[in-house]
Amino acid sequence: MAKTWLLCLLVLLLAFGVAVAGPEEYIDGEGNLRLENEYIAIFVNLGPENKGRFALDVTGGNPEHDGDNNKPLIYGHPRPWTSYTTVRIDGENYVFGGETSQRAGRDGKYGEVTQEPQVVDGEKIISETRMGGVAVTQVLSFIESTTTGFPDTAKIRYDVTNESDDDKRIGLRVVLDTMLGPNDGAPFRVREEEVLQDKVLIRDEIPEFWQAFDSLEDPLVMAQGDLRGPDLTPPDEVYMTNWGSLADGVWDFNFRPGREFYREGEFELDSAIALYWTADWLAPGETRSYTTSYGLAGIDIVPGLLSIGLSAPGRVIFDDFTQSFQVMAYMQNNLDVTARDVEVALDLPEGFEVIEGSQRHTRVGELEAGGRMQFAWQVAPKDDLIDPEMLNIQVRADASNTDETRATRQVEVMPPAALELNLEGPREFGFIEHAMDPNPFPVYGRVVNTGGSAAYAVQAVLVLPPGLSLVSSDKEHLELGILDPGEEVEFRWMVRSHGRPGDIPMAMEVSSRNTRDISVVENIDVPEWPQGIYLKWDDTERLRPGRVATALVKIGNLGDGVDFEFDLEYPAHLLKPMYISRGQLMVSGEEKLEFTRPDYDPESGVISGFAGDLMEKDDGSGVLARIHFLVRDTGEGMLELKNVKVSDIYGAPFDLGIGDLEFNIE
């Protein structure tokens, strides 16, 4: 029995352990808001100075390598301040978050922090600053690294919304003060180049990712920043320089190609990277997102006399937007002597080729003791159609005075995302008192990802022809976000018909960052709207002797511009007219439309000579006049419209249905 209880307790503990295995959030001992998983931690300064600035630590890091545990990835202990983000609004440079008195961003303008950094849904840290008529939200979360496959990478996103009434020209700069363990000045690795001096990459030069580590022999921390990808916004320019220059210049800074990464004003190496999204117009109410990522690099290192590090995405997707992937290899001579006749070769599976970068087989020649080299290949399938499979990529390094070293890496080819759409409106409509029912009516859209990988930044747009419009509270553009394989999302628009009958087409267009734009058309059958003039009690509960009841004279579906005349007969022994007021159709904004005062004959029970001109009204439906009666007595009676003449703006009479009103006063 005791064993059973023990077993149950163990199961509960395990279940609880699994349940809490997600990211953990807490305020650390230094007062930062910290969100961490078993690989890395994001921590955000809670201010008051530098509020919202963030840094990264490794927690468990690479599971096969303990050297990176609890080491910094971005400079920031005890409290982050050196990495910061500038939002350029109409030429003014605002720094995201709280003000600073320190060097980094001191010369920038500052807005108001409108949302304190806080963990949302246990998975991201969000904060918001409003500046220059613009709201900027910083969202920090974990995503899987492209090269490790683990959630050891921070996704850094800024959503910028123009809250003003004017177009704004908005740009963004993100400065990351990279730090690999104790090394604040590690070089960057970009394609075939080890970057040790100021360097800029512009647009097409920008690679899928860059990496940084200090040594292939015993790298403490290996970092990677992703610049391209289906869920990322490629920057327009990338600057690699010293942190001091970026700290002093909040947008423009002292950039000197060829200068080493010595911190400006000091004499220590301190590398940092700045990602620029150049200024572009943003209309009022619109939002633009900028996303990048930084975290751990997946580099398979094979030690040897010629050690090799090999890195490539763990999964690749070939679709209309991605036709190749990047492979990087690092080589270091660990001999005490020069390696001679060094050769490096890349082995690819059948059907793949190198389309850009290093030669597949490179004769290096001599490599001095301790010397390093790096290689980059852009690999693509030879044919368009690639079946999902696991690719084995191998790099061999050899020299005449060493043994050969081989490094292998597997790359999984994933099927691309594929979206299917459906759009559905009401099958039929009815009428209630001359009004189409339902109107407005719902139109349901559905998008499902039937592909093998996620679709990013999915958007749906409803396109309506004349005669149909969205209700004011709905927007034609819907942001659906990321759709994982097999995921389905349903949404709805409310559409209003304006009386144009017929088989009317509606279209839904869906786009995403990594699929082709597709659309679907759905027709709805809008019936002819019946035209008429009729009477109605505003509130039948008021039909009591001694009370005032209001009769409404209404028209339905008469279209634009209507001239009308009519008389009204009423039972004088039951009702006594008190006064008449205009209906809402007889008022256009502040303007009262033409409405002739009718004559009143109390003996005959006739109010005669109602007349008016509606000019242009929406769909010609609504209340023309209100007649307020004092109810005299009980009994049955009828309100009748007489001598009705309704014509359009050209004088052509309408063939109307006329609705009199019977009633019973109790």
Add this chain to the structure above:
Amino acid sequence: MIKVNSKGTGNLKGFLLLSAILHIVFLAFMPGTLFYSQPSAPEPPDPLDFFLVDYMPMREEPPEEPVHEPEPVPEPEPEPEPEPEPEVEEIEEELEEPPVEEALEDVGPEELTEPPAEEVEEDLAPEEIEEPMVAEDLLEDLDTPPMEEDITIALETAEEDIMTTDLSEEYVYLPELLPPSSEDIESALEPEEPEEEVIEEEEEPGPAEPQLPQDPVSAVLAKTIPLLPKDAANEGVEGTVEIMILIDQNGVLKEIEFLESSGDDRIDENARLTIERLWEFSGQPKDYYLHLVIDFTLQEVTVEFLDIFFAEEGD
């Protein structure tokens, strides 16, 4: 004690009977009782109580049609703002009041929401007053001739500003302090020609003693203000160093001596390296010392030159 006789009893019965009849009659005609009849509706005073009233936004049409819309119900499109329907009593009052149209015209929406123009002007008034006051103050300042002391202080401040607020690597060259040309040196070394009368008075004109600029700043041809090291700033460490710099007669730095350390090696080292690598000095007739203090704070770094003097032989 009440005594009642037979005659008195008869009077009492009559009184009670009369009282009962009166009560019954009164109760019978009370509202809600048997003989009560509802007052007829007031006859129309024809046709004076019948009005055409211009548009009064009444309570907006209630949703007349039964709602069959699928959930959730969409937001209705904006229509004229409704008002509550007047009760009968209100109507009677309205009949005696001026026409509604006038009332509506009298109270426009602008008047309800915007303050009168006069009030706006009043609100703005203080600002309008403040500006001229500031201007007058400035005029007063300008009108008042500066005291001689003020001028001196201002010049000193300006000079300090030039030399100490340069936080960038930009070199500051003071034209008047450029390395002296050979002609300048010669002219400097040549004793000034005294006036003839003086020559006559002096018995033996000795060689002129070498001079140093009075202001130590002027001996520094180019300098970069050192910065508080990043790691120190990160820890909130600040400090002040007092330094003596030995410069040879050619303007070459020979030695840096820390008279007082900041207490933080990073700060001391950055001060030393900045001076060693980024500063340039003027040549002087002899080796000389510069005595200065550098104050490193989180907000800024300032350099104060305290003294300049020739080195003794053997220094």
